[in-house]
Amino acid sequence: MVKPIEALSLVTAFFDRSIVDGTVDCIGQVPLAWGSAIRRMQSGLVQRYALAGVVGVLAIVLALAWQLRP
Amino acid sequence: MNPFSPANHLLLVILTPLVGALAAWLLGSRGVSAVRQSAAVTTLITLAGAVLLVLRAIPDVSAGLPFAVSEGQWLVDGPFDIRLSLGLDGLSIWLFGLSALLSVTAVMVSWEAIKEKPVGFYGLLLVLESAMLGVFAARDVILFYVFFEFTLVPLFFLIGIWGHDDRRRAAVKFFIYTLAGSVLAFLGLLTIVLWNAAHTGTLSFDIATLTAGLAAHPLPMDSRGGWLQWWVFLALFAGFAVKVPIVPFHTWLPLAHVEAPTGGSVDLAGVLLKIGIYGFLRFSLPMLPDATAAAAPWILGLGVIGILYGALVALAQTDLKRLIAYSSVSHMGYCVMGVAALEPVAVEGATLQLINHGLSAAGLFALVGMIYERYHTRSIANLGGIAARAPWLAFMFLLFTFSSIGLPGLNGFVGEFMVLLGSFQRAWGGVATEWRTVYLTMAVASVVGVVLGAWYMLWAVERVFFGASRQPPGTHEHAAGEHGHAAAAAADHGAHGHDGHGHGHAAAEPTDDLRWYEWSALAPLALFVVWIGLFPAMFLRPSAAAVRSAMAPGAAAFAERMRVAESDAHPAQTTLKAPTTTLTGAVIIPAVPPFTAGPERNP
Numbered sequence: 001m002v003k004p005i006e007a008l009s010l011v012t013a014f015f016d017r018s019i020v021d022g023t024v025d026c027i028g029q030v031p032l033a034w035g036s037a038i039r040r041m042q043s044g045l046v047q048r049y050a051l052a053g054v055v056g057v058l059a060i061v062l063a064l065a066w067q068l069r070p
Numbered sequence: 071m072n073p074f075s076p077a078n079h080l081l082l083v084i085l086t087p088l089v090g091a092l093a094a095w096l097l098g099s100r101g102v103s104a105v106r107q108s109a110a111v112t113t114l115i116t117l118a119g120a121v122l123l124v125l126r127a128i129p130d131v132s133a134g135l136p137f138a139v140s141e142g143q144w145l146v147d148g149p150f151d152i153r154l155s156l157g158l159d160g161l162s163i164w165l166f167g168l169s170a171l172l173s174v175t176a177v178m179v180s181w182e183a184i185k186e187k188p189v190g191f192y193g194l195l196l197v198l199e200s201a202m203l204g205v206f207a208a209r210d211v212i213l214f215y216v217f218f219e220f221t222l223v224p225l226f227f228l229i230g231i232w233g234h235d236d237r238r239r240a241a242v243k244f245f246i247y248t249l250a251g252s253v254l255a256f257l258g259l260l261t262i263v264l265w266n267a268a269h270t271g272t273l274s275f276d277i278a279t280l281t282a283g284l285a286a287h288p289l290p291m292d293s294r295g296g297w298l299q300w301w302v303f304l305a306l307f308a309g310f311a312v313k314v315p316i317v318p319f320h321t322w323l324p325l326a327h328v329e330a331p332t333g334g335s336v337d338l339a340g341v342l343l344k345i346g347i348y349g350f351l352r353f354s355l356p357m358l359p360d361a362t363a364a365a366a367p368w369i370l371g372l373g374v375i376g377i378l379y380g381a382l383v384a385l386a387q388t389d390l391k392r393l394i395a396y397s398s399v400s401h402m403g404y405c406v407m408g409v410a411a412l413e414p415v416a417v418e419g420a421t422l423q424l425i426n427h428g429l430s431a432a433g434l435f436a437l438v439g440m441i442y443e444r445y446h447t448r449s450i451a452n453l454g455g456i457a458a459r460a461p462w463l464a465f466m467f468l469l470f471t472f473s474s475i476g477l478p479g480l481n482g483f484v485g486e487f488m489v490l491l492g493s494f495q496r497a498w499g500g501v502a503t504e505w506r507t508v509y510l511t512m513a514v515a516s517v518v519g520v521v522l523g524a525w526y527m528l529w530a531v532e533r534v535f536f537g538a539s540r541q542p543p544g545t546h547e548h549a550a551g552e553h554g555h556a557a558a559a560a561a562d563h564g565a566h567g568h569d570g571h572g573h574g575h576a577a578a579e580p581t582d583d584l585r586w587y588e589w590s591a592l593a594p595l596a597l598f599v600v601w602i603g604l605f606p607a608m609f610l611r612p613s614a615a616a617v618r619s620a621m622a623p624g625a626a627a628f629a630e631r632m633r634v635a636e637s638d639a640h641p642a643q644t645t646l647k648a649p650t651t652t653l654t655g656a657v658i659i660p661a662v663p664p665f666t667a668g669p670e671r672n673p
Contacts, residue, residue, distance in 0.1 A: 005385070005522075012379060013386035021321040024247070 076126060077140035080156055083119040084203045087112055087173070091196040098189035106181060109192035113174040116199065120170035124163055127612075131160045134615030136278070139209065152275045155209040160616025161351055161421065162206040164609060165344055168428045169202040171594060172340040176333040178591035179436045183332055183443055184232060191232055195333055198224035202341045206348065211259050211275045214352075215252075221342055222248055228334040229326060240329035247322040248312055255309020255349070258302045262357055265289055265298070277352065284357045285623060291360040303361035306354050313346030316369075316406055317376040320399045327395035328448075332439025335391070339398050340432035344424045347405045351421070351620050355409070359623035363412070363631050366624070367505065370410035370493075374512045376403030377519035385526040390448045391438045393530055394431065397474060400523060401427045407516055408489035412625040413500060416492020418610055418617050423485030425609065426473065426602065430482060433470035433595045436588075437463065441534070444582050450530060455539035460582040464535040466592050471531055473599045475524040481602035490516060500628075502635035 041052075072078070090112025097104045127137040142154030158166055176195055184191045201224065204217035222245055230241030266283035267273040274280065289299035312319045323343075327335050354362050380400030387393040405427070408420025440463060441456065442448050457464035469480075476482040493516065497509035584592070602609050 005382075009382040009385035012382040016321070016379075016383050020318050024243075024321050028243075028246070 076123070076138035077156070079119065079123050079126070080138040080158065080207060081140060083116060083123055083170070084156070084200055084207060086116045086119060087196040087199040087203070090116075091193040091200075094192045094196065095189055102185055102188045105188040105192050106177065106184075109177045109196060110174070112196055113170075113177050113199065116203075117170045117174050120167055120203070123158070124167045127158050127163055131158065131163050132612045132615065134160065134619060136209070137163075144210075144213075150275075151273055152212045153210050154213060155276060156204075156207045156213075157209045158207060160613040161348065161620060163612055164421075164425050165341070165348060165428075166203060166206040168344075168425055169199065169206065169341045171598070172336055172428065172432050173199040173202075175340075175432055175436055175591045175595060176336045178587045179336060179439050180331065180333040181587040182585075183439060187231065191228065191331075191333075194224040194228050195337070198228070198337055202337070205345055209277050211263060211277060211280065213275075214277070215256055215259060218252060218345060218349075219249070221345070225330075225334055225338060225342070229330045232331040232334070233329040235329075236325070237329045240325045244322045244326040247319075250308075251312030251319070252309040254305045258305030258309070259353070261298070261302050261305070262289075262353075281356045288360065289358065291364075299358050299361040300364075303354060303358045303365060306349065306358070307365070310346040310349040310354070311372075313349070314343055314402050314406060315346070315399065316372050317379050317399060317403070320376070320380075323399060324392050324395040327398070327435070328389065328391050332436060332442075335435040335439070336432045339395075339435055340428040343398065343402055344428060347402075347409060347420065347424055350409055351417070351617070355412075355624040356620050356622075359627035362624040363627035366410045366412055366628055367508065370407055370509075370512055373403045373406030373408075373410055374516050374519070376400065376406060377516050378403075378522065381519050381522035381526060385522065385529075387526075388450055390441070390450050390453070390530060390534060391435070392448075393450070393526065394434045394438060397434075397523065397527065398427070398431050400519060401431070401474065403519070404486055404489050404516070407493060407512075408485075409621075411489070411493045411496045412621060412628045413492035413496045414618055414621065414625075415495065416489050417621045418614060419485050419488025419492060421613050421617055422602070422606065422610055423482075423489060426481040426485045426599075429595045429599050429602075430470045430474040433466065433592060433599070434474065436591050436595075437467045437470065440584070440588055450533050452540055453534045454537045455535070456582070457535040458539065460584070462584045463582070463588075466584070466596065467535065468531060469596055469599060471527045473603070475527050476520060479600075479603050481599050481606070484603060484606040486520065490520075500632065502632045502639065504635065504639060505632070 090109060093108045093112065094105050097108050123138065130137040136157045136159045139157035140155065142156075144152050144154040173195070176199075177192065180191065180195070198221060201217050201220040205214065205221060208214035208217055226241050226245045229244060230237055233240060262280055262284065263273070263275055266280050266287070269287035270283050274283070289302055290296065291299040312322075315323050326338060330338060377400050380396050380398075380403060384393050384396035384400060387396060401423075405420045405423050408416040408423060411417070438448060441453065444460075445453065447453065473480040473482045476486040490513065493509070493513040497506060497513045501509050
């Protein structure tokens with residue numbers, strides 16, 4: 001009776017560390033991953049910001065043109 | 071205006087620790103001993119005030135009335151009606167007292183352990199005490215939430231600054247996990263407030279008003295109303311389940327406990343976990359009865375899983391403090407189970423078990439801290455034979471162990487017994503036939519948890535306190551050892567001597583046994599462990615009326631659900647019979663619980 005329960009307790013403890021706590025840590029990684037993805041946009045290169053601005057303005061103009069199409 | 075009116079008395083008790091924190095800050099330049107003495111005096115004054123207040127409150131509270139109600143103006147102008155509304159009732163009275171009691175313990179266990187930045191440490195400990203007292207005294211939703219969140223801030227810093235090696239990660243995980251849950255709970259509380267405002271025409275944040283308002287206009291629990299009651303219940307559940315913690319939302323707890331300084335662990339295990347159950351009793355059961363009734367079997371199941379799971383994981387631990395932390399997960403499972411059983415005796419037992427676990431877990435964490443201070447290890451494998459060197463320390467550990475595993479005569483027995491009794495009562499006589507097997511299985515499984523609980527605790531006691539001595543020599547012995555720990559201990563010892571606090575030098579035969587400040591941390595807890603164990607009715611009676619009125623809506627909704635389920639299963643037989651007679655178990659256990667401390671039993 002004792003041995004199987006001790007084995008079960010070791011399995012449960014491993015499950016607790018890896019699966020239950022691991023899931024929590026994974027969810028915790030999501031905002032960090034987003035952050036590091038978005039962080040690349042802030043490169044400090046003014047030309048790239050300008051390019052992004054031009055692309056954005058173009059997108060807005062195109063969207064407006066699509067909306068106001070005859 | 072009478073300065074000793076109950077309302078002022080309550081306000082004074084809550085504010086005293088803040089004044090003490092200020093005093094600690096002003097005394098900062100006078101060194102560690104001035105700061106810790108002022109902190110000890112502050113917590114003692116607060117405790118004296120709280121004890122007097124509890125004694126004054128018992129007559130009113132026993133009758134189910136709130137006590138020391140004050141209604142300060144806070145954000146009353148403009149569209150809001152948020153009040154600084156305080157008071158005690160049967161649900162909160164013992165938790166309020168427990169907060170004051172454990173704050174003394176938290177200061178006393180830090181006496182020699184905290185030498186770094188004492189002003190910040192004791193200041194935060196006192197701020198935490200104010201916040202804990204405030205949570206239980208708040209009668210306004212916003213005020214409750216402010217205190218609820220404000221308990222996080224001091225503990226975040228206590229863990230993050232004065233903790234052990236992995237303290238930063240523990241503090242951040244604890245803070246974010248709890249905050250994520252409680253922000254959802256806040257959304258739920260706001261929905262309750264707005265629903266009440268929409269149906270009664272007044273925007274009120276008063277908890278009593280909201281309870282009455284939601285009883286008259288319950289949140290919809292069908293697809294036409296968008297299952298709003300379910301959503302609000304789940305939002306509150308998110309906040310309170312993380313706080314309790316209910317498995318599987320518990321993983322912040324062992325980490326936070328292991329890394330926290332002893333004083334922080336004492337407050338965390340002793341009081342902060344109780345806020346989760348308190349929240350269920352204060353908000354979910356009375357305000358959202360239908361959702362509570364629908365969720366009750368599942369929450370009961372989570373409670374039982376928590377009991378077994380926590381016990382199994384505790385059995386595998388090699389770190390003594392981690393073992394106690396998982397035992398907390400297991401024991402809070404009984405509280406969850408008792409509340410979810412929705413049976414008067416079980417809910418009363420669960421509220422008592424909150425206090426019991428607060429005392430025993432705080433005592434055990436304090437003792438683990440004392441062991442760590444002596445031997446600089448918490449690893450069970452490196453400890454052994456402490457009973458020979460520190461018999462009183464071992465005695466106290468055994469006492470709190472027995473309390474925690476529910477030895478008859480000590481407090482843990484009463485709470486566990488009432489919870490188990492109520493659960494079996496519910497399983498036999500209070501559920502529809504189709505649920506009976508499930509409920510009985512869960513009740514029986516929780517009894518297995520009692521056995522596992524005795525196993526891991528007594529096994530740990532055996533390895534740590536008896537057998538061959540394996541730990542490095544204690545701090546207060548002359549360290550001639552070859553261990554690295556011993557060298558560190560010796561250096562520590564020297565530093566004490568320079569500060570003039572080297573108390574070990576005076577004794578001819580230095581032992582590892584309890585010192586006076588450790589006695590003063592443990593003795594009050596031990597007193598209550600025995601007192602509640604021998605005279606539980608003294609502690610059950612003041613809470614009974616409030617507990618019953620808090621659980622009544624949920625229990626009624628649950629009975630209705632079970633009646634519907636029963637008549638769906640056997641429509642022909644049950645149409646004319648009263649619900650209690652259709653359930654055969656009601657013959658075994660009468661509807662009126664035989665073991666209660668409710669007012670009807672008082673002469």
